Each structure stands twice: as structure tokens, then as C-alpha cells.
Amino acid sequence: MPLVLAKKLMSEVSSATSRSALFTALGNATRHMSFDHFALDYDDCRASNENDAFLVHDYPPEWARVYQSLGLATQDPVRRTCESSFTSFPWGVSYQATGAVRGDHKILGLSREYGIGDGFTVPRHLPGGVSGSCTFVVRPDAALPVEMLQVADLLGGVALASARKIAGLHVSASSPGLTDRQLECLLWWGRGKPAAAIAIIMGISVETVNQHLKMARERYGVDASQSVLACAIAEGLLGPGDILRWFRTHSGHAVTG
Amino acid sequence: MPLVLAKKLMSEVSSATSRSALFTALGNATRHMSFDHFALDYDDCRASNENDAFLVHDYPPEWARVYQSLGLATQDPVRRTCESSFTSFPWGVSYQATGAVRGDHKILGLSREYGIGDGFTVPRHLPGGVSGSCTFVVRPDAALPVEMLQVADLLGGVALASARKIAGLHVSASSPGLTDRQLECLLWWGRGKPAAAIAIIMGISVETVNQHLKMARERYGVDASQSVLACAIAEGLLGPGDILRWFRTHSGHAVTG
DNA sequence: ATTGCCTTCCCCAAATCTTGGTATGTTTTC
DNA sequence: GAAAACATACCAAGATTTGGGGAAGGCAAT
Numbered sequence: 279m280p281l282v283l284a285k286k287l288m289s290e291v292s293s294a295t296s297r298s299a300l301f302t303a304l305g306n307a308t309r310h311m312s313f314d315h316f317a318l319d320y321d322d323c324r325a326s327n328e329n330d331a332f333l334v335h336d337y338p339p340e341w342a343r344v345y346q347s348l349g350l351a352t353q354d355p356v357r358r359t360c361e362s363s364f365t366s367f368p369w370g371v372s373y374q375a376t377g378a379v380r381g382d383h384k385i386l387g388l389s390r391e392y393g394i395g396d397g398f399t400v401p402r403h404l405p406g407g408v409s410g411s412c413t414f415v416v417r418p419d420a421a422l423p424v425e426m427l428q429v430a431d432l433l434g435g436v437a438l439a440s441a442r443k444i445a446g447l448h449v450s451a452s453s454p455g456l457t458d459r460q461l462e463c464l465l466w467w468g469r470g471k472p473a474a475a476i477a478i479i480m481g482i483s484v485e486t487v488n489q490h491l492k493m494a495r496e497r498y499g500v501d502a503s504q505s506v507l508a509c510a511i512a513e514g515l516l517g518p519g520d521i522l523r524w525f526r527t528h529s530g531h532a533v534t535g
Numbered sequence: 536m537p538l539v540l541a542k543k544l545m546s547e548v549s550s551a552t553s554r555s556a557l558f559t560a561l562g563n564a565t566r567h568m569s570f571d572h573f574a575l576d577y578d579d580c581r582a583s584n585e586n587d588a589f590l591v592h593d594y595p596p597e598w599a600r601v602y603q604s605l606g607l608a609t610q611d612p613v614r615r616t617c618e619s620s621f622t623s624f625p626w627g628v629s630y631q632a633t634g635a636v637r638g639d640h641k642i643l644g645l646s647r648e649y650g651i652g653d654g655f656t657v658p659r660h661l662p663g664g665v666s667g668s669c670t671f672v673v674r675p676d677a678a679l680p681v682e683m684l685q686v687a688d689l690l691g692g693v694a695l696a697s698a699r700k701i702a703g704l705h706v707s708a709s710s711p712g713l714t715d716r717q718l719e720c721l722l723w724w725g726r727g728k729p730a731a732a733i734a735i736i737m738g739i740s741v742e743t744v745n746q747h748l749k750m751a752r753e754r755y756g757v758d759a760s761q762s763v764l765a766c767a768i769a770e771g772l773l774g775p776g777d778i779l780r781w782f783r784t785h786s787g788h789a790v791t792g
Numbered sequence: 793a794t795t796g797c798c799t800t801c802c803c804c805a806a807a808t809c810t811t812g813g814t815a816t817g818t819t820t821t822c
Numbered sequence: 823g824a825a826a827a828c829a830t831a832c833c834a835a836g837a838t839t840t841g842g843g844g845a846a847g848g849c850a851a852t
Contacts, residue, residue, distance in 0.1 A: 321776075323774065323775055323776025323779050323780055324775075324779065330780075361661065361662055361771065362661060363661075363696070364659045364661065364667065364692065364695045364696045364699055365692045365693060365695070365696040366692075402621045402660075403659075403660045403661055403662055404618065404619060404620075404621065404660055405618055405660055405664070405666065406775055407662070407774055407775035407776045407779070409662065410621065428689055431689060431692070432685055432688060432689065435621065435622045435623075435688070436622060438621045438622070439620070439621045439622040442621055457827090457828065457829080458828095459828080459829065459830090460828095467761060468761050468762060468764075468765045469762060470757050470758055470759035470761065470762040471759075472807080472808060472809085473808075473809075474807095474808085482829085482830070482831085483830075483831055483832080484831095485830085485831055485832055485833080486829070486830050486831060486832095488809080488810085489829085489830075489831080489832095490829080490830095491809090491810095492810080492811080493828090493829095495810090499782075500727050500782065501727055501810075501811090502727035502728075502809095502810090503761065503809080503810090504724060504725050504727065504760065504761045504764055505725060505726060505727040505778065505782070507725075507761055507764060507765060508725050508764060508768065508775065508778040508779070509778070509779060509782075511765065511768050511775060512775030512776070512778070512779045514618060517580065517664055518580055518663060518664035518765065518768055518769030519578070519580025519664045519769070521762065521765040521766070521769070522580050522581065522664070522765070522766060522769045523580055523587075525755075525756075525757065525762070525766075714797090714798060714799085715798095716798080716799065716800095717798095729837080729838060729839085730838075730839075731837095731838085739799085739800070739801085740800075740801060740802085742800085742801055742802055742803085743799075743800050743801060743802095745839080745840085746799085746800075746801080747799085747800095748839085748840095749840080749841080750798090752840085758840075758841085759839095759840090760839080760840090
């Protein structure tokens, strides 16, 4: 494929501003790259409306139906590899990488019956529960177009960025957020410190600590601090490592991660 | 750049099995792509040893020192963009995308004094606190090699995968994990349900719920359930969305995310 | 068949959090 | 300059969690 064509396809995909436009652009790119089908899936747990997750694909309808109705997503080896891979990967490697599990071959065999052969998947994640993947597949009797995989990688990336933009158009950018002190209290609380200890650490009174936690709860409209903690992690206000690492360095206990 | 050279550089980077080999390969690639410096940073909060985070770069030593000693990482606009971008980006766009914040121009100006001009960053994340970035920069008087950016994108991706592999060689793959029931209790508890309510939901007695939570605490060696919750999220046992989404659908409250 | 693990149930005392208020001084913002 | 938001501090009753025990049945693996 000439380089100019690859660039044209990428700009086409990245300039899509609606699901249908993205569908068209991706379908076009898929054919140009000698793939037979594509599937793009985007999921943002932070988004607060019906656009939080979406899926555009041109898989055979029967396969999509079977996949969903059997709940195959939970045992899909490709999906599992997505969870732990920085880079795009041809499906073949996912069986070696994550170790084939019972049931994997069943999915593989089943998909072939529905016209899904080998595939190439581009996974992407963001901190706090945003994730997506863009997959290109060939028919059961065809081989992956090896010379196209790098283009597919780039294209999958921009397609996912595009999807995020499209979904994001409807997402309120405003996060309630927490004040510095609230977050600080929450962090220590998440580390298992009772309010009394937090008060000493932060050099303020116990009541103030409780007040900060109280305000944090009200901010999120929940009535348990543990929920605030989960929300704060989901929104990236706290990194999981802020808590996990602290245990490693400040406790004799295991917390074997 | 000829395509073969690009592939050769990528395979060189991806076959690195030590930090020093990665350093060499990346430096080599950087020069071939007409960049002047590179920096790769990898961070896995779940890893339990000294290899959980690493940084290889060939920035001017003075800049690295200034950056670290002033704690610029927390206010770096590039780093902020990394948190919210699926794709690689030239630094120029990060100021528009995230909105310039006071202090951004200060960092920008300061970096130029130390020989850091414009840059191009490839961000990558995985669920549960694993993240990395690979950056290529040019001197202050040079422009980004636009025709190289796609190669840089691919190369950054494989470099990060390589870094993960190198760090991962020393990471224990074993996670303590929680049993199904423990996880189920923890999930409802994270959603703010008191043990009494969880008992009704799960159809078991309150004592059993408390027992499950107790065992979960012991498993992680911590004495607060909120810490277990944080650990479980960090390890991907629970998705942030499991909690966040539940509030949206099952409470009249806001939880405006 | 024994061992280990998971699940289930029970009790109790102490520590802790949650909810409902009120209040003052500072900083930011309009 | 006034309003809003923030950080700080206090109190008290009631709900909840936590830590310390003990115990039984099912299930898988050695």
C-alpha cells in the first residue's frame, strides 16, 4: 500500500465525527488493508450518559448475536490479552501469551463457523476505567496481511481516539473533584488509617478529618467513604499505586501484589 | 527513511532484554529518526520489587536533575495529556487539548534552557495502575521531524512493550486474589451497602458477610476493608465501573462523573 | 483418606464511622 | 465589597465495623 493512501485512510478515520462516519471510514480502511471485518469497542465508565460505551463493527450479524447471547466476552482470550498488552497483537500470540485456557479453542472454533478467521487487535486503556479496542479480522480461509499490520496498528489507534472524541462530545467534562485536604484525608483513610491517626498525621483535629470525609461524601452524593474512595480512584484523583505502594513500604505485612 | 530500516530499528528495540540494551537500541533509533533525545518511563504499581518503575533516557543530566528536584512531574502538561490520550501526540497539541494552566509556560521555557525543544510522546496504560510513556524530543532550535512521527509512534509502542517485558521478568505473577464470595461482598460494600444489606442481597447471614470481609482483609494483610477495596481495584479484580456505574443506575443521587 | 480451602453460621466487646447540627476565619471569585 | 467555597473545630446519639474466638459441611487434590 502506498504511504499516501495509508495517510488518507487515517485522516479519514480521525476526522469522523459520528458513529456512522466512523463505521464508513473504518470499513473503507479495512478493505484497503485486505482485511474482511472490523470491530471497534469503546467503554468509559466515567461517562454519565448513554454514550459511555459503544461498539461499531461489520461482523456477520449471526456471530455478533452468538457472541453476546452466550456471554463469550468474559472468556474471550483476545479480550484477556487486551487487558495486559501495551501493543497491538495478532490473535495467534494471545494464546501463547496468556496461556490457553479451557474453552479458548471452543471460542476459536465457533468463530470460524461464523466467518471469523484470524485477527489483529489494537488495545488501548486510560487510567480509571476507560478502555477500548480496535480489531481487524480476515476470513477463516485467509491469512493475516502481514505487511499491513503496522498500518493497522496506527489506524486502530486513531480510530480509538476518534471514538473517544465522538463519545466525549456528549460527556460532561466537569468532575466534582475533591479539595486537596479532602483528598489527603481520603488517601490516608484508604490506607487504613482511622480518623484519629489521620488527625495526628495531618496535624489537625479528628473532627476536621471527619468533616473533610463528610464533605467528600456529600460531593459525590454517597453515604459511605469507601464509595468515595472507589469514585476517586475511578476518576484518577488517586492512583491505585498511592495506596498499594504505601503498604509495601510501610507495613511488615505481605500485600503480595 | 526506508521501511526496512524502520523495521530493523523496531526489532532491535523489541528484542532488548535489559535496560542497557533498551537504552542503546532506543538511542540508536532516536538518532535515525532525527530526534535528539528520548525518555522512556514505565511504572507498574502492582509489581512488588525494585523493578516496579523504571526510567531510561538520554536527556541532559542537568535537566533530569532540575525536573526531579523541583517535582515538575506533578505539573507537567505532557504528563497530564498522557493521562487522557489514547494516541501519541506532539507536545504542541497538549497545550490546546488540556488547556494551558498557569505554570505550563514556565516548564516549557525552563526546559528549553536545558536543551529540550519540542517533543513527541507515546502514552500507554493498562487497567490497574500500569502506565508508561515513550518520548522523543528535538533541540530547541529544531522542528519535529513530521515524516517520522508514525515511525516514532510504532517504535514507542514496542519500546514500552519491551520495557514491560524487562520489568516483568522479575515480577511475581502470583496475586493472592479473593474468592468469588469475598469479591461479591466487597463489591456491594464498596457501593456503600452495610453488611446487613449485603446479607439480604446475597441471601446469607450478616455474620457470613462479615466473615467474608474479614477473610479478605486477612488475605491482604490489612485491617481496613477500604484498603482491600483499593487493592482489588488496583489488581483489576474489580473494575472502577462496577461501582461507578452502579450508582448511576441505582441511586437518585448525582455522582456526576 | 486426610489435608486444605471455601462457604456458611454464631457470639461479644471495643473501636470506629456516620449523621445531624453549629461556628469562625481565610481565600477565591464575581 | 459581597458571596461562595474552603479549612478548621466542636458535640452527641446511633449505626457499623473490627478483632477475637469457635464450628460444621462440601469439595478438590494429594
